[in-house]
Amino acid sequence: MKHDPVDVLIIGAGASGAAVAWSLAETKMHILCLDQGGWMNPAEYPSTGRDWEAKFYGDWSTSPNVRGRPEDYPINDDNSPIKVVNFNGVGGSTVMYTAHWPRLHPSDFKVKTLDGVADDWPIDYDALTPFFEENDRMMGVSGLSGDPLSPLTHPRMPPQPLGLSGPLIGNAMNKLGWHWWPSDTTVATMDYEGRARCINLGHCTPACAQGAKASTDITYWPHAIRAGVEVKTHCRVREILTNEHGMASGVVYYDKDGVEQFQPAEVVIIACNGVGTPRLLLNSVSGRFPNGLANSSGLVGKNLMFHPYAQIYGFVKEPTDSNRAPPTCLWSKEFYDTDVSRGFVRGYGIQFGRGAGPVFEAVASEQKGILPWGADHHRVFRKLNGHRLAVSAICEDLPEEHNRVTLDPVLKDSHGIAAPKIDYTISENSRKMMDHGLARGREILEAAGATDICMNNPIPWGGWHLLGTARMGTDPARSVVNEWGRSHDVKNLFIVDGSVFVTSGGVNPTSTIQAIALYVADQMKQRLANLFD
Amino acid sequence: MSAANELTSLQRDDLQTIAAMIVPASDEYKVPGADDPAIQADMLATLSRDAALVTHALDHLAHLAGKPLAELDTAQREAIANEFRATGGAAAATLVRVVLQCYYRDDRVLSSLGLELRAPFPKGYTLEQGDWALLDPVKARAGNLR
Numbered sequence: 001m002k003h004d005p006v007d008v009l010i011i012g013a014g015a016s017g018a019a020v021a022w023s024l025a026e027t028k029m030h031i032l033c034l035d036q037g038g039w040m041n042p043a044e045y046p047s048t049g050r051d052w053e054a055k056f057y058g059d060w061s062t063s064p065n066v067r068g069r070p071e072d073y074p075i076n077d078d079n080s081p082i083k084v085v086n087f088n089g090v091g092g093s094t095v096m097y098t099a100h101w102p103r104l105h106p107s108d109f110k111v112k113t114l115d116g117v118a119d120d121w122p123i124d125y126d127a128l129t130p131f132f133e134e135n136d137r138m139m140g141v142s143g144l145s146g147d148p149l150s151p152l153t154h155p156r157m158p159p160q161p162l163g164l165s166g167p168l169i170g171n172a173m174n175k176l177g178w179h180w181w182p183s184d185t186t187v188a189t190m191d192y193e194g195r196a197r198c199i200n201l202g203h204c205t206p207a208c209a210q211g212a213k214a215s216t217d218i219t220y221w222p223h224a225i226r227a228g229v230e231v232k233t234h235c236r237v238r239e240i241l242t243n244e245h246g247m248a249s250g251v252v253y254y255d256k257d258g259v260e261q262f263q264p265a266e267v268v269i270i271a272c273n274g275v276g277t278p279r280l281l282l283n284s285v286s287g288r289f290p291n292g293l294a295n296s297s298g299l300v301g302k303n304l305m306f307h308p309y310a311q312i313y314g315f316v317k318e319p320t321d322s323n324r325a326p327p328t329c330l331w332s333k334e335f336y337d338t339d340v341s342r343g344f345v346r347g348y349g350i351q352f353g354r355g356a357g358p359v360f361e362a363v364a365s366e367q368k369g370i371l372p373w374g375a376d377h378h379r380v381f382r383k384l385n386g387h388r389l390a391v392s393a394i395c396e397d398l399p400e401e402h403n404r405v406t407l408d409p410v411l412k413d414s415h416g417i418a419a420p421k422i423d424y425t426i427s428e429n430s431r432k433m434m435d436h437g438l439a440r441g442r443e444i445l446e447a448a449g450a451t452d453i454c455m456n457n458p459i460p461w462g463g464w465h466l467l468g469t470a471r472m473g474t475d476p477a478r479s480v481v482n483e484w485g486r487s488h489d490v491k492n493l494f495i496v497d498g499s500v501f502v503t504s505g506g507v508n509p510t511s512t513i514q515a516i517a518l519y520v521a522d523q524m525k526q527r528l529a530n531l532f533d
Numbered sequence: 534m535s536a537a538n539e540l541t542s543l544q545r546d547d548l549q550t551i552a553a554m555i556v557p558a559s560d561e562y563k564v565p566g567a568d569d570p571a572i573q574a575d576m577l578a579t580l581s582r583d584a585a586l587v588t589h590a591l592d593h594l595a596h597l598a599g600k601p602l603a604e605l606d607t608a609q610r611e612a613i614a615n616e617f618r619a620t621g622g623a624a625a626a627t628l629v630r631v632v633l634q635c636y637y638r639d640d641r642v643l644s645s646l647g648l649e650l651r652a653p654f655p656k657g658y659t660l661e662q663g664d665w666a667l668l669d670p671v672k673a674r675a676g677n678l679r
Contacts, residue, residue: 047653051579054634058582068582107679114679144668148676162663170667179671199657209654324658337679358646362633366555367626373555373614378562385646 002262006032009265011237014092016497016517017271018216023521025227036236037071037089045209047201053359060206073413080424082306084463091217099213100328101184102507115338115345118398121502122474122483131518139214140192143184149333157189160329165320165354172447183331186214202323239284248493254415269494274466277499278405279420294487303399303468305504309459310434312441313390314450322386323357344432346396348506353390361385368454393437396506470499485520491532496520539584544591550602552632564645567636575635590624
């Protein structure tokens with residue numbers, strides 16, 4: 001079935017799709033967004049039930065392969081030590097994230113110039129500054145201005161309370177003389193734009209029943225829809241078609257009943273994340289684009305960056321916040337910048353974890369061998385439960401072409417569309433960085449008096465940040481999109497998600513992804529008269 | 534077919550026996566073991582997507598034991614349990630997780646831990662502000678942002 005053409009078709013209603021839709025809405029163009037998932041129902045979120053922790057291992061797992069909701073597509077990540085985690089639905093992975101909200105640093109945009117590795121971005125931090133600010137206003141950010149080692153931000157809400165865990169971490173960091181600071185988060189610490197303040201449900205990552213955590217289904221989308229943007233849910237795009245001029249003509253998708261549809265469009269914007277976007281481009285083959293759409297460089301799917309997480313944790317005598325607080329509240333940038341004496345280039349941010357709930361603690365500690373079976377189980381569990389502190393080094397992953405997303409020759413989703421396959425190895429530079437992070441983490445935990453120290457190196461289900469697989473650049477031979485997000489090959493095709501990252505920085509990327517989406521939208525608005533030139 | 538019916542009588546017996554080995558009852562802490570009938574019923578009623586792996590784990594356990602686990606003496610059971618943990622892979626890990634996730638949501642167990650018997654939402658929890666003066670040393674150090 002063929003529909004009337006739209007001016008702009010956005011594929012994906014997550015972090016970047018929502019931002020670009022909202023920004024473009026003021027043009028009054030006919031904008032349609034297709035998402036393979038549906039609208040979320042907070043009444044069904046895990047923290048509403050007594051089995052809230054158990055759901056994390058099933059219907060609310062961070063892994064689409066475990067979760068297996070109809071909205072999810074399978075991912076073959078057998079050949080990767082880091083497994084992909086995501087969420088599919090309106091809001092995308094902002095429904096299921098920790099709301100930790102750092103930005104890339106100015107130095108992150110010029111790593112070639114500063115450190116002689118990878119490539120500089122074609123844009124710099126200053127180009128994104130107004131869009132970081134606009135995005136922070138839309139998402140609603142809490143935090144404390146004045147961090148001496150982070151880009152200056154202006155959170156509109158006060159930081160999360162330190163609670164019980166914060167002072168334990170802060171004192172340890174002060175003993176070591178190392179930087180720490182309350183993290184910017186998209187957890188509302190006061191009522192904000194229709195969102196109720198955080199009441200410390202604790203189990204923030206798999207969706208916030210209170211609505212205090214910003215996800216784009218409750219931030220951007222209500223505004224975008226009021227401004228005229230249309231969202232169609234449970235519509236999975238199979239491929240982007242092109243016309244005789246080499247321009248995108250629209251998309252083929254399966255509707256909620258599984259019926260194949262064609263939606264024509266003047267402009268197509270992809271916002272499917274660093275795995276979904278290359279998958280879609282590689283599935284969009286034609287005689288004109290035999291290696292996939294927008295892939296004359298051969299770089300679609302290559303240079304996948306994850307941010308390997310090196311996590312170390314231990315148990316203190318004092319009670320910690322356990323599950324009774326948002327999981328992260330503090331960060332450190334002590335080891336963010338390159339210091340070649342460490343044996344690696346670039347660096348890592350540190351996220352501190354406040355603790356865990358009883359089921360998670362029991363399961364994780366049993367698996368690590370520190371919680372015994374038998375009579376001593378109860379004594380040991382009482383020593384561990386409610387006493388956990390965690391330190392995670394989020395390591396800058398540098399782009400390497402052999403780390404890539406391709407199409408699996410066998411695995412398919414429920415509509416018969418080829419699933420993505422991940423081939424990824426952790427580089428020597430990243431390994432050294434992770435080891436450094438673990439050693440520093442151990443010092444922090446020991447300064448806090450922690451014992452029974454364990455580590456996850458890497459966190460296996462830690463592939464939250466899906467970056468680099470359709471990189472931005474000025475050279476069509478070395479990049480997939482130009483410096484304002486337009487495909488070099490297909491002049492009415494844009495990409496606005498984490499795929500366009502040139503390098504990854506050492507911080508959670510969602511703030512920067514959305515700032516880039518707003519920046520691309522702004523560039524489009526400025527160039528509407530000659531958008532395809 | 535309900536999850537309870539997905540396990541045979543022998544499998545249910547072995548599940549109960551191994552659960553008691555993982556978390557036995559304790560007079561000291563005034564808690565039931567994971568073999569408690571109510572906790573076992575919770576496991577069976579909520580096996581759901583874990584049923585296949587738990588069944589596989591119990592088959593493996595039965596293979597190792599050669600007879601109902603409860604009929605072995607203590608030393609034999611412990612030897613079998615050690616081998617089960619060493620060789621059971623993802624299935625064994627799933628079985629242990631199912632036992633623990635049902636045990637640590639039982640009212641009697643949570644009460645013993647001093648935890649409230651409720652879902653986090655809608656009441657939430659109160660968090661102390663803490664002493665923000667802890668940041669003074671950080672503020673005092675000069676920053677050098679690149």
